[in-house]
Amino acid sequence: MNDWSGGGEKAAGAAIYALELRSEADTVRLAEKLAGLCAPGVLIALDGDLGAGKTRFAKAFAAGLHVPGLVNSPTFTIIKEYEGGRLPLYHMDVYRLTIEEADELGLEEYFEGDGVSLVEWASQIEPLLPPERLHIRLELTGAESRLAVIRPRGARYDAWCQALGLRAAEGEGSGDDANR
């Protein structure tokens, strides 16, 4: 079971930022920058259609953490742990999971662990996510271009967005309709 739900949903996470990624290199740069900011307990919640670049982002993020070796899509394994980098990386792909199945995996062990968690298709298990996390939704806008819609939840991630100098997304509002 998890006890993350409720509390602070409105207060935190009202801000929405948008970042245009004109090429794969821009995606790599964003992921590497974020990896550089990471400390234990960080959670990056990734969303976006198939082919949007979630796994590409994860590979660059892993490189930014100096994780050795090849980082692949964990679609079939659901969770892959990578040691040997600046911090352990827990790379998850929850696309195939129901909430009940995800709940039984005990993901909070990872979220509360010494490493950094990166979850592809995170909105699928939204109720199981801890309240503090950085949401990134990658939207396909062209063959090589993407729009990253970034929503910080919690002071740590607010500070990250400030540090990155991100611009507020158009139509930023109450922040309660930002999941999709």
Ligand SMILES: Nc1ncnc2c1ncn2[C@@H]1O[C@H](COP(=O)(O)OP(=O)(O)O)[C@@H](O)[C@H]1O
């Ligand atoms: N700006 C970009 N950002 C990320 N990937 C890009 C970009 N432009 C092209 N691509 C390509 O899009 C594909 C994204 O695939 P992948 O990362 O596996 O998507 P997902 O995990 O979201 O299904 C890769 O082949 C990558 O080379």
Ligand SMILES: [Mg+2]
């Ligand atoms: Mg993927």
